[in-house]
Amino acid sequence: xxxxxxxxxxxxxxxxxxxxxxxxxxxxxxxxxxxxxxxxxxxxxxxxxxxxxxxxxxxxxxxxxxxxxxxxxxxxxxxxxxxxxxxxxxxxxxxxxxxxxxxxxxxxxxxxxxxxxxxxxxxxxxxxxxxxxxxxxxxxxxxxxxxxxxxxxxxxxxxxxxxxxxxxxxxxxxx
Numbered sequence: 001x002x003x004x005x006x007x008x009x010x011x012x013x014x015x016x017x018x019x020x021x022x023x024x025x026x027x028x029x030x031x032x033x034x035x036x037x038x039x040x041x042x043x044x045x046x047x048x049x050x051x052x053x054x055x056x057x058x059x060x061x062x063x064x065x066x067x068x069x070x071x072x073x074x075x076x077x078x079x080x081x082x083x084x085x086x087x088x089x090x091x092x093x094x095x096x097x098x099x100x101x102x103x104x105x106x107x108x109x110x111x112x113x114x115x116x117x118x119x120x121x122x123x124x125x126x127x128x129x130x131x132x133x134x135x136x137x138x139x140x141x142x143x144x145x146x147x148x149x150x151x152x153x154x155x156x157x158x159x160x161x162x163x164x165x166x167x168x169x170x171x172x173x174x175x
Contacts, residue, residue, distance in 0.1 A: 002072050002094030003169070006087075006145055007154065008138060009078040010109040011099040015158035016165070017075035023166050029074040034062050043077075060084040067093055082144045091149070095172070097165055098148035103138060105155050107131045 003020070005013040014030050021028035032043060035058055039046050046055050059080050066074050074094075081087040081096070090096050101109075107130055150168055154161045 001173075002066060002070060002074060003165075004081075004090045004094050004096045005073070005075045005099055006081045006090070006096055006148055007078065007099035008101065008106055008134070008141065008145075010106050011078070011101045012154050012158050012161060013075035013078075013099055016099060016154070016161045017073050019159050019162035020165055021073040023162055024073065024169065027069060027072045029066055029069060029072050031059065031063060031066070031074060031080060032077045035059050035077070038062060056083045060086060064089060079141070082141050087144050087147055091147075095150065095169075096148040097168075098145045098151045099154035099161065100145070100151055101154050103131070103134050106134050106138075110134065 003024075003026075005017050005020075007013055014032075017030070018028050020026075035046070035055070036042055039050075039058060041049070043055065046058075056079070059077055060083065063076065063080055063086060066072060076086070076090075081090055087096070111130055150165070152161055152164055152168075
């Protein structure tokens, strides 16, 4: 069974996913990386040149292609479960795990992110603007995230979060 890590940007899906995949001896898929490779450009470039609707369509198509990897741990993009029936599809094809991080910690992590790779936060230089935008996006996404099969408080290190998910997984599967 596939394990889909969902949650807001900077919730630790990629780092946690890599560690979890290693602990469970499974392949790891970073959906954002797959989108960028498929498009031949970064996600910010894709947003700028093709727009969010094109990005969401491509993201949705590549999410559905993860069906060819039955044992993978997949880190989705923050919006993947929230658009084009993503969460319904995830639930039909695997276990969803919501990495829940408080908005204050998300704001701190995102303000420290100097790469500028977050198109939905473009132009958010002032901490109050960033905080307001995070809360606005979270308000829309939390009802979807909360539908996850499993919810993990993910304010700890990726290694600790991966260990917690692994323990739940072992209880669920009996391995």
